[in-house]
Structures are given as C-alpha cells and as structure tokens.
Amino acid sequence: MKKLVYIFLATGVVLFSSCEKDLDQLPISNASTETFYKTNNDFIQGINAVYNSLRGYPDRQLNLSETRSDNLYAVSDGGVRDWEGINSFHKGISSNPYVIEAWEANLTGIYRANILLEQLSKNGNLISDENLKKRLEAEARFLRAFFYFDLVRFFGKVPLVDKVVLANEALTIPRSPVSDVYNLIIADLEFAGNNLPSPEVYAAADKGRVTKFAAKTLLALVYMTRSGPTYDIEGPGLNSNEWSKASGLLTEVILSGKYSFSASYQNIFSYTNENNAEVVFDVQYISGFSPVMGATFPWVLVPDTWFQSNGKATQGGLTIRPVSNNMLASYENGDNRKAFSIQTGYIYNNVVETQSFFKKYVDLTKVPSNRLDWPINFIVFRYTDVLLLKAECVLHGAPGSQTTDVDDVVNQVRQRAGLTSPVSNVTLSRLMEERRKEFAAEGSRWHDLVRSGLVTSIIPAWIALDDIKGQIQPFVKGYAVYPVPQDQMDIKPGLYSQNSDY
Template sequence: MKKILYIALGCVLLSSCDMDLGQQPISEGTSETYFQTVNDFTQGLTAVYSAARTYPDRLLNLSETRSDNLYAVSDGGVRDWEGINSFHKNINANPYVVDAWEDNYIGVFRANNYLEQLATKGESVVTDATLRRRMEAEARFLRAFFYFDLVRYFGRVPLIDRVVSDAEAKTIGRSPVAELCNFIEQDLLFAIDNLPKPSAYASVDAGRVNTYAAKMLLGLLYMSKSGPTLNVDGIGQNSNEWSKAVTQFNDIIASNEFSSLATYASIFDYANERNREVIFNIEYVSGGNPVVGATFPWVLVPDRYFQSFGFTAQGGLTIRPVSTDLVNRYEADDVRKSFSIQSSFADGPVVENRPFIKKFVDITKVPTTSRMDWPINFIVFRYTDLLLLKAECILNGAAGSAATEVDAVVNAVRSRAGLTAPLVGVTKEQLLEERRREFIGEGSRWFDLIRSGTVEATIKAWIAAEDSGGQMDDFIIDYILYPVPQSELNKSPGLYEQNKGY
C-alpha cells in the first residue's frame, strides 16, 4: 500500500534550503513551470506534508523534556536538551528552539505557496472541483497545524498568510495570539467542511489528513484557549470554550471510525499502523533514498542501549532519565510502565540503572544503516487522547455532559492498563495524572500542565523534590513560552521583542 510520504523534496520544490522568513518555497521560475498537471499538485502537496517530518522530535525535545517526566540534567557533557530541561534563560540560540521556529515556518511557506498556485492554476489543471477543494483543505489543515505548534511554543508570532518577498517579510511583526487563533480556527473550519472521512479515501491516499483530524485539532485549540492566561502572552486566554471542544469530540465519537484497542502495546505495534486508535499520523517509510524514515524512536534512548544488543552507535545520545516522580506514579500492575520505560540494562560490564523511555523502540526493527530511518509512524492524535480530553472538558464545566462519563472513560483506560480497582469521582488532578501515565513519551505532559494552570506549582514542587544536586535553574512562569530565536531577532533588529524571562 502506498503511503503519503513526509519527505523533503529538496530543490525540486524548494528554491533553496535557506530558512529566512521571506524564503519562498518555490521560486518564481519553478512556480511558473511546475504546476502543470494534477500529479504536480499532488507532489506539491506532499512537500507541504513533508515539513511535519520533524514534529515528533520537537515534541520529545521541547515538551517531554521540558516537563516533570524527565530529569535530563548534565551527565558530564554539554547537551542541547539540558538547557530545555533545566530552564536556562540563555536558550535563544538552542538548536531545538531554532528548529521549532524554522521548521514550522517552512511548512507555513510551503502551504502558502501551494495555496497560491492552486488559486491561480488549480481550476484549469485540477478540473475535479471536489478534489481541488480537498487539496486546499489539506494544505489549510497543515498550515493550521504548523501555526498551532508555533503559538503553543512561542505565543505571538508573525502571521503570514500568503507568499511574501524577503523585504516584506522583514516588516511583518508578531501578531496577537487571539488573531493567530482565529486564523487557525478559520483554516480548520474550512478543512472540516472539505476533507473526507478516513474510510472514504482510496487506498492510494490512505494516510492523508481527514475531517476528524481537523475536528480533533479544533477541539484542542478551543481547550488550549480555555486555559488560564498565567500572565503570559501565550495560547491560554481563559475563553471558556470547553463545550465547543466537546462538540467537536462528540462528532468524532459518533462517526464510529475509531475505537480504543484492547491492549496498550498494540497501539504502537510496527505491524499495526493506522489502527482504529489512530486519528492522525505523521507517516514514514524506511529504506528509501533519500532517507525518509522516522527519527523519534531514537531521541530519548541512549546509544549504549542499542550497543548492548550489538548495534553500532546511533549518533552519540546519552541518557535522559525518567524522573523518579513519574516512575513512582505507576501502580504495581500497570502494564504501561513496563512497556514504556526501560528500568535498566547492561552494556558489557557497565550497568545502567537509570530508567529511560523506550516506548517506540522495537529492537527487531532498529535501522542498521541510519538512525534517521526507523519504519514507524508517529501518532499525533489517538482515540484515547480524545476521550480523556473530553473528560477534561466535562470536569471544566462543559455543558450537556455527565460527570459519570469521566469515571467511565478513566476506568476503561486503567482497565486496559491492567488496573482493576475502579476510581469514583475522578478529579481534575487524577485525570491529569492518568494522562501522564497513558501518554508518557508522546509529548503531551508540558501542554497538559499549561492548559490546566498547574504548571508553576507542579514544576516548582518537582524541582524541589527531585533536583537534590541543585543543577536546575529556578522556574518562573515566563518559561511556559520559549524565546524567539536570536537569529530571527537579528534579521530585522527592533521588529520583534524577546519573550519575557530570556
């Protein structure tokens, strides 16, 4: 079965690999000559999808590592993730931060260019109006996806909704978060109305974004806006849109396109991709030239673990230990702990007793030629996440839902994990902890803490309890946003102001 590949098409579709804000994804000459057939538009859309390739790694480096799930302080060397984990204020040139800005804007620019070409040439080239609207909807969903990621990490960012020149880009300042959220919402509403359900796609198009993925992202947007402002210029606006989120989630549930799987491990099985738990994937295929496989399974796993099985070094990664606090939050019979966490291993005479996340590693699938080529998709939205997010909305007062739904959902999740003692009267705190155990390694924890308004108290208490060596800096609320990369500040001095705290 053919996959929708999230691959970079290089200079075939990009006029250069420069990441300047004003860089047009397709040069004027290429734009004039390239989009001549339906297949050209299909391949052009693939280039927009390809910008999402680094999304999973970004979640692991900027959300999972930032949260209380990992205690990733120095192990004797200088590691880029340490400044993220330890709340250093001088991370405005950190490569993970820079990549989050640049990679998302590459996606935005590709989407803008594609939409412009579709608007000017699409009607004469893609004569099937339904297909043309679907193509537009896919590109607009992806643009919304990239902007949602930007706003969650940086707050105010430049809103660029069309192809612009270098000179013009350097005059566009950061837009208010409310304006950015409205822009994201409008793109998603169009996508919802014009994307098919997943079962309506032909097999050759399986893996493309569907209407329920757009509904899921829209619901998450409403929830994120509903979180407290926390006195920073982030995505939380205390907007009380919990009921609007539930409406989107209920539509997905009613579709009967998705369901929870019987076992936790089967969700992430390499032989069970696109299972009924999956609402939206970032898709990869290994063994290609150029390499277009996944990198995320390797990100949180130390090289010595692979070497203990006889594999060569994967790139020099050392351990990012799971926090003691998280390890202790699992009950004795919880299968999610043993599946997601490697408690120890021996590499010859050296024994490593610090636990780490190995959730996405199937040791029989380790790529032997490149650490960049794992044959596994990344699940962005899954059905269990939807159910627990709906439960969160109910606990926050969403209209038309019963509190008994919360207990039923949480107990179903716990039962799949092997826990037989039911909970009664589940609280927000209990729900948050259940999400922490369920989604370990999936990059949701940091955003859960922000959305719930518990980030400051939780992180401060965690640092006090876990950082006995005093290696982490003090947490301040401004750190729920990342700094604008210094490279962006330098392009147009005075155009952007730095986020507070950096």
C-alpha cells in the first residue's frame, strides 16, 4: 500500500509543530523532539514527516513552472486569478500565494529534514539496525537536497541552513550565494546516491521511498541546471559546463536495468499502473484515509465546469486555464499524446467552451468524493526523462556518445506517440520542443527553458504570437526566477535584497 508519505499524519503524534510564517519557517528547535526519538519506528515516523512536505510539490510545479511557460495562455477570464500574474509576467507578484507557498513549504521540508538529521546524530545509537540508520540519513539528505533544489530553481539565492537553529538565529541568516547552496545539495545527493538502496530492496509497504537511482537522477539534473546560462542574475544557472558529470550519472541509471521504456504513453499515468517500470521517483498518495492523504494536483489545471458537465462534483472552484494556441499547434497530426493530455472544448449548461485545457491526470471514473483526496501518484522523474536528459548532455558535448544517439532516443519517443516519420540531426531547440510535448502538464517546461538558455528567445516570440488580449508584460531576463516573497522581505528589513527586475 502507498502509505509512506502521509502515514505520519495519521499517528496523532505531535512531533513537528507548524512553523510560524516568514523567517520562522527556518528550523526552530522544538523541545518535544528531545524525548520522542527512542525506537526504530520513531525515526521512521520522523522521515515520513519529511516526505509529507512533498505533498504540495506537484501543484507547485503546475502553478509556477507549467503556468509560467508558453504551454498556457492563462490571462484574465473576467476575474482576478492567482495564476494570471504568473503567466503574464507581472512585476508585483511577491505577495502571490503560489510564490509564498513555494518558499515556505520547501523551507518547512528542510526544517523537518534537519530535525531528523540532528536526532540521528544525537540518538542514532537507539536504532537497532545500522543499515536502517544509514538509509534514514540518506533519505533525509536526499529530501533536503530536493527541497533546496526546488528553492534555487525558483528563487536563486536562499538562506542556507544545514542544522537546527533557534528563532533569533534565523533572523540573522541572509540569502547565500547559489554556489554555496549547490555545494550542500551536491554533498547531500552524493551521500544519498552512495547509501540508498536499489528499488527492489524496499518492501511493498515502502514503495515510493527514494532510491540510489533517484538520487543519481536528481544529481544529474542539478549538474545540468548549474551548467545553464546565468542571465547575469543570481539564478540557478552558473554556466559551469558539467554536462559530462550529468551524463555519467544518467548512464548509471540507464545501465542499472531497473527501469524500462513503456510501450504505451497513456499507461504510464494509469491509476491501475502506479509504480510502473517508467517511474524513477514519484510523490505517493493514497485516498480514503482520515486525515486526508490524497492528491489535489489532478484538477489544478482543469475548470470546474468540465467536471460538472460530466456529472462530477466541484473540485477546486477553478475557471479555465487555457492551453496556448502555440502549444496546440506544436503537435503533429497523429500524435496520440495530444488527445490524452488535452481536452478541446466542452458544453456546460448549454454554453460552449471552445478553449482547451490539460486533463492529463484525470480519470473520470476515479474522481473521489473529496476533492482533496485523489488516488494518483505524481511522477517526478521517469525513465523517458532520463533518456532525454542524457540526449541533452550529448548535444552539449558530453563524451562517449554521438548525436546519432540523440536522434535514436527522440525517434523512440516519437514512435510511441504514434509518429512514424523519423527525425535526424536533432538540435537543442528541437529536443526541447520534443520534451515540451512529451512532458506537457508535468511541470517541466519552464525549468527546461531556463536551463537550456532558450527562455529569452522563445518566451518573447510566444508573447508576440499568442497574446491576443495584450495582457502579458514584456519579458526580461530577471524573470528567470521569482521574487522573494514580500512577507519575507518585511520580517527583518535589510536582511534580504529583492531579485532584480521585481
């Protein structure tokens, strides 16, 4: 059963008190932790609490990466929507709830990881199984790196905290250079990759815990992101040219034999085929429990009236967040990913909606009675991604491979999508366009554009073509990252400086 992520919530143990807002989201010592950790199970509950901080990760990628990109044209539909300023590049989004959530939720995850790591250091001798102790440390360090990487990609510089600190200490910690944050991320992921088990080692009840290959995949993506352009801002790219390091790690994942390329695109996302051979790492959910432990991301990009037109209950109260015309036109005839991922038009109360939206994660036969309790996992890394990331490294000159290998991988992906005409001499731009359709509505598009350096050309061109309502602001390179939330700026004026162009 898929219990591990949220089982901690059902225990009734008040181990981690809710962090207060603002800078107090940084780790603050809690006296209850000093007496809680006594048995193996106590430490397992502790790591489950760290996993719990992943719960909102899928929604965040859809709201801040997918919506930011040229995949959606999410401008005003007559009301004020939180996603509108994200998609339209408004300068004044430092108080946007999606931006605030990304900062606070990731720091909460880091806080929980630091608590567990401190207790492993202080009381780890109480764990009867040395292998379990090492694995728990590796899981916590993977998750801490995961949350920090999410912060760096969205905000650039962030406060660097690798231990438990008190509230008054938190108020003295500035944002650290991105390179320093990356040093911690890399050290954590190297430890995780060396000490986490392979996927088959976990018992059925533990499926979904991170593995050594999830750590290697994430570390590869870290090296690739560092290798991206700087845009002359303090963002995620350092122009570090570490494509070969990334390629080597991805090759390890490919050669492990633990994953395989699915013959069916649709089957990768089936509710009855979770934990399939494509999945390298996912966020696990389970429905039907109290408190609620299901997902909310399936309806994030879906208008309520479509659910209602199909006789289903209201979900998030959302209006349509349309797929851009440019995205729709990017699909070739016969591409079966389009119909699976996108709903084109519907009728509700005799009103015809002609715009399209992403419905990739919705199975209308699986709609839960509670809109917060969808029973589907979110795939963070899948094997197809590993193959295409490897191809990207090859295009950047990683040794040991040839551009023909890139063509082979891209054609393999296209053939699964029903496209019979092969392509050749694939360029970086073409690879990113193929990734766009393969990972549509999976929250990768904005990150791909920033990492590849294409964001400064593709986004302005898209705005010129698709902004028929004239509501998107001109794109400037500082928008490669988001602003620091205003409440963080206000808690101690002068501690943080705002990102450029905001």
